Amino acid sequence: DIQMTQSPASLSASLEEIVTITCQASQDIGNWLAWYQQKPGKSPQLLIHSATSLADGIPSRFSGSRSGTQYSLKISRLQVEDTGIYYCLQRYSNPWTFGGGTKLELK
């Protein structure tokens, strides 16, 4: 199975700050990587698909990038509504696997 190692596990940042979350895949997954945001008591919401493509309706302050088998989610100017837990997901091969999650809080 492909392992997705996500870091950091938790993060505290200030309003307007730049935030970066990373996922390291244990093998090549191409661009089969998505990022999700989950709010408490809610289902996850798709932010980024295909490693770098913004999902419909998602603010442009979110962006995704790839360097080899390392994938990053960047929030360019943190807003209050961006708090929550973020997960990466690889769907290159079965079983699809999620990263362990990053809990993002406001400082």
Place this chain on the structure above:
Amino acid sequence: QVQLKESGPGLVQPSQTLSLTCTVSGLSLTSNSVSWIRQPPGKGLEWMGVIWSNGGTDYNSAIKSRLSISRDTSKSQVFLKMNSLQTEDTAMYFCARMGITTVYWGQGVMVTVSS
């Protein structure tokens, strides 16, 4: 609009079988896949398996021996059955249409495994 809604028992006894239903509206199961994902309280997400638009299935190898996913296209329903439940199977269970560019999730159903 597209909706997915999970239903099933909130409480299951250890060693018993869990049966959940995902009722889908706004999209055809013969053109769309549906996945099941679960999330233990306070923990991360685990993809359990998928039933593809052609009716084929793929399962997470960690639970493959206990899991079965099926569907009734005439009723727009997808079913999950998992046997030999243990306390560590306590989780929120979600069904979702996980397209590449568009994703729809149900609200989830909480399942507690306890005697």
